[in-house]
Amino acid sequence: MDKITVWTKQNRAVLKELEEKGRYVAKKEYIFKDLGEHAHLVLEVYDWLVRNTPNAAQKPKDAEYPVWVSLAKEATMLQSDDSVILELTLDPALITMVNIGKWGTMLNYSYIPADEKDAKRHQQQLQLYGVSDTKAYMSQFYPQIKREILNSWSRLFDDSILLDGHGCYGNLWEVKSRWITNVIQ
Structure with a gap:
């Protein structure tokens, strides 16, 4: 082996x-x-x-x-x-x-988009509420956005989704x- x-x-x-x-x-x-x-x-x-x-x-x-x-x-x-x-x-x-790159996004309490279209949609949602990922995550006032952020983290182990910082650690x-x-x- x-x-x-x-x-x-x-x-x-x-x-x-x-x-x-x-x-x-x-x-x-x-x-x-x-x-x-x-x-x-x-x-x-x-x-x-x-x-x-x-x-x-x-x-x-x-x-x-x-x-x-x-x-x-x-x-x-x-x-x-x-x-x-x-x-x-x-x-x-x-x-x-x-x-x-994805791990760093998570450490910033941020959303991991599925693709560019999804990233744009998510940013528009944040602008509509006048909030950042971090603020939405840390606050009790945006539970749907926090849930969306948490659900996006499942993409951490999806190799088909890339973000800046393509390097990997283990x-x-x-x-x-x-x-x-x-x-x-």
Whole structure:
């Protein structure tokens, strides 16, 4: 079976956990530790991802969130003093591909259009109400627009729908120490 090499930026504590336990899974507490007061802003979108990802059946019981991996070394987030870059070689079937343009749209609480015509229709609807996607999503006053935004997110995994930023990243449910082929410190 062919393997794929991917890279992930992680806190040094993750490397220590991998060395001690042989395995790492992302937990909500780690996200709060990393993002602090801003964690709640992204967790709603991450919760959607966890519930709707195509490989949800592979999720170990103790994994709360996916681990992001880059398919190209140069596309990996820049290293910082408290982080390491882990190079992993593993079975590609363990990775769920995520279009980064669509993911960014979701993190902005925005609508993923089916095509240009749908994008225009949605923008006209927002103009009619005098609201943005983010405002409609965050407010209790536009439930139909929020529902439309949430429903559009199912297009995240539809490869026939493209947005700017065609690059993909991947998600894993866990990282195993035996997959590590290099650690960049």
